[in-house]
Amino acid sequence: MSILPQILFILVLGVAGYILYKRVSFLRRNIFLGKKETRNDQTNQRWKTMLLVAFGQKKMFKNFIPAFLHLLIYVAFVIINLEVLEFIIDGLGGSHRIFAPILGSAYGLAMNFFEFLAIAVLISCIAFLIRRNVMKVERFTKPELKGWPAMDANLILVIEIILMMAILTMNATDQILAERGLEKYTLLNGLFFSSMLQPLFIGMNDVTLVFIERFAWWFHIIGILAFAVYVTYSKHLHIFLAFPNTWYSNLKPKGEMKNMPEVTNEVNMMLGIATEAGTETPTEIGRFGAKDINDLSWVNVMNAYSCTECGRCTAECPANLTGKKLSPRKIMMDVRDRAEEVGKSIDAGGPGLEDGKSLLGDYITKEEINACTSCNACVEACPVNIDPLSIILQLRRYVAMEESGTPAQWNAMFQNMETSFSPWKFSPSDRFNWADQVKNEEAK
Amino acid sequence: MAEMAASGESPEILFWVGCAGSFDERYKAVTQAFVKILNKVGVSFAVLGPEEACTGDPARRAGNEFLFQMQAVANIQVMNGYEVKKVVTACPHCFNTIKNEYPALGGNYEVIHHSQFLQQLINEGKVVLQGGGEFKGKKITFHDSCYLGRANDVYEAPREVIKALDVELVEMKRCRTKGLCCGAGGAQMFKEPEPGKKDINIERTEEALATGASAIAVGCPFCLTMMTDGVKNKEREHDVKVYDLAEMIAKDMGI
Incomplete structure (x- = not known):
């Protein structure tokens, strides 16, 4: 058996890792072009905010339908990445579905659940494409989204759809090959969603099917790595940055402006x-x-x-x-x-x-x-x-x-404040005049 | 305040009147209404009168930090000089600035908005509402001020005050955390709006009118101006009134 695929896999992983490392360093440096600010107080509150807002998506649920669809994609993203762990171990070790014998029947259940999530992602992404391009939800049609941002949004949705299709195709062909008793392929007790795709492939010979199965496997793992790199160029970075971003939230009342x-x-x-600090020379x-x-x-x-x-x-x-x-x-x-x-x-x-x-x-x-x-x-x-x-x-x-x-009107307001201590031009000595009427009434 | 300090008295609260409360013809009535309530209830309070200066809020929001701090530091010196502990104000902008921004400059006070103070007075039974006043059973809507609501999370106090009047409180489509600004915050009160297709106060007034309320209650001088102008613009001033909370309470108390 050739170890060529393993070498190739290590190469792919290495290249992706290197590019990601460069990209993350670039982003990190850019973020720290900003001035220093310390926000490490109230750590308990910060963890809580992150858990509720980023992990728990609390603020998304002000609008239920998009929040629910978004949650499906999010849960799928987190959970399907567990399968990527298996992909990587298989890729490095030349094994196939290494967790299947270890987990036994639980593996089949897990795969069925992953497929369910894949379908959920497919449906959600299609719904989101419709919201953006057919229903034209107003906030997606504003001028700042013209060009690349609109393209970026659609690309993300299309890539996710394609990646999910790759999983389903892989599972469908994998199980046909397992049923035919090919070496290395493990028969699972039925995969509900991908079995619906099997009629497309059932007439094909073993060689073609192995090719399609392998192609889908490679496509999925390279696709995920490429997507990870793409994310660093895209608005989609929120999948990672939402967490530190909410941790470093402003915990003070929103009305407060920071002192200078x-x-x-x-x-x-x-x-x-x-x-x-008066005696110290100011920084x-x-x-x-x-x-x-x-x-x-x-x-x-x-x-x-x-x-x-x-x-x-x-x-x-x-x-x-x-x-x-x-x-x-x-x-x-x-x-x-x-x-x-x-x-x-x-x-x-x-x-x-x-x-x-x-x-x-x-x-x-x-x-x-x-x-x-x-x-x-x-x-x-x-x-x-x-x-x-x-x-x-x-x-x-x-x-x-x-x-x-x-603006000139603000300058006028500044001037009033400097001279009369009020944004309007009134004499400061008249500040108490309102009281005359109250006094008169009470005197009566 | 100067008089009280001279005679060695220290009032329970400092009523921060604010520039609108001192000079704006319409808002002076709110100041007077609130003072009448305080007098009726017998709250010991003082005002700074001519010693009060703008908190500096509009200057700071328009970017002029120097001017803001000049106003703020001067006010803090006066208030600290009188050893002020508790401040009540009928303006959410003053409320926000004194409560959240003066501490960084050495001014630490307990600051409450008059809606919260009125709610306390009602809860404590000090303000007894007759309930049969002109608002009884009427539909009233409340407009959330940004600097009271989102800025400081005060949503319920003004609503509790309105409900105490035995009225039907109806909410606008955008209310509480989603409340729409009247258009005057961030120093917009002091300049013409930027070019656009509509004025913000018109958008908000349309929403308020859509509730079918016969009165729009507010708790902010800028909101009062903007909503009043909006109602006039819609030519509904004959059947829809805009009131501050204190005015409604004073009316009900018959003072």
Whole structure:
């Protein structure tokens, strides 16, 4: 017996492993282009959030039908990957269905369950293709999805369908060969779903069937490895990043904006207030707010890589609903695209961040960030706790404090606040006037 | 507050009036209604009057962190000077800022929104509602303010207050965590909206009107303005009123 397939398998596994390693390093580096931020407090709460939101998909279930279909694919993804373990052992050792004799009848049951999951994935993916391309669910038809993102989404669904077909074809031919008593093939006590495919193959001779069975096996395992690599280029990264992303969720009240201590130092100095750290030389003050991805926190950039472009944020955004340019999903896609651009440039020995472009201006416009009402609907809507609002507000800080480029009406509001301590132009001494009427009434 | 401090009194709560509550013609009525309730119940409270400045919320949301912190630090100095412990406000933006953002600048207070305070007063039996007032049996809908709801997870207190009025509380399609913004948050109150096909407050008003409610209850000065403008835009001001919670309670108490 030839060991050529085993050598080939090791080669395939090695190449895939190497590419994946390079891709993961690239993504990791890109994420850490963002600024340092420590979010390691409340670890119990963080594990709980991850279990509920990522593992338990709690926030998906606001909309039952897509949530249920998505759950089927997700469960299948996790469980069918157990079978991949067998694929790898078989591939390395030259065995065939190595777990079958070990598990006995439980193996047949497991295979039937896997087939059921494969069918569930098939149906779900078809339903999702219909939702995207036939029903044209509104959030899938927004301008930011034109081109590659729409193609990416469809490709993922088609690849999953093909991979599931490969499993079913493999099982169908495998069992015909087992029934014919071929060496190495183990007869299982009937595989319900794949047996329905058997009439397609029953008339074929052994050689053809072995070829189809082997082809399906190789196709499935290479397909899975290739898909894993593809995922690193795709919006589909959420299957892995949803977990760290929810672990590093913002656990504070959503309304709270993060303080800027570098500003506090200056304000205290201006007001003549002694601060605890007042004597220390302030650390080098960078930019106020964010102009590019390196001004954002690494959590913001990880958010962008975790986004699967489902658009639930944009569907809930009051600005987007009323025809403004802002789309929280586009904000996340822009951050990711910019991080990719900078990362690629750095790897090619290019200028990286200094390429004359920036997130604000070349990707995100002021009109978009100015339309935000900071209502947190997008944050609430995200099934994996992405926070587009945090990015929008950091961009606004840059515009206001570095460019003095806020809209004229906001500048007027700033001026009122500076002179009258109110966003409206009223005399501060009139603040208590409302009380006159109450006093008069009570005097009567 | 200055007077009370001078005579050595320390009030139970500081009522943070806010800029809208001080200057906005419509919201002054809310301030007055809330103060009348406090007086009637006999809560010991003070206001800062001319010593109060904007919390800085709109400046911060518009990106001007310097201006925000200037306002905040000044306010904190005043409040710490009076040793303020507990703050009640009728504005969710002030509520959010003082509660969540002042601690990082040295201002630590117990901060509650007036809907929560009213709920407490009702639960404690201090506010006794007659129940036979003008709202009895009427359909009322409540508009969730973003800075009360999603921002701080206060959804039930305002609803409990409304239910205490013996009315039929009807919910809009988008409510609680899914509540639609009135369009004024994030400093939008102080500028024209960006180009679009519709104003946000119109979208929200249409949803409120679709409930068939005869009154829209709010707990925020900006929401009050936006919803009132929306109702006017739809030419329904004759049969649909927009009220703050405190006004409804004061009306029912006959004050």
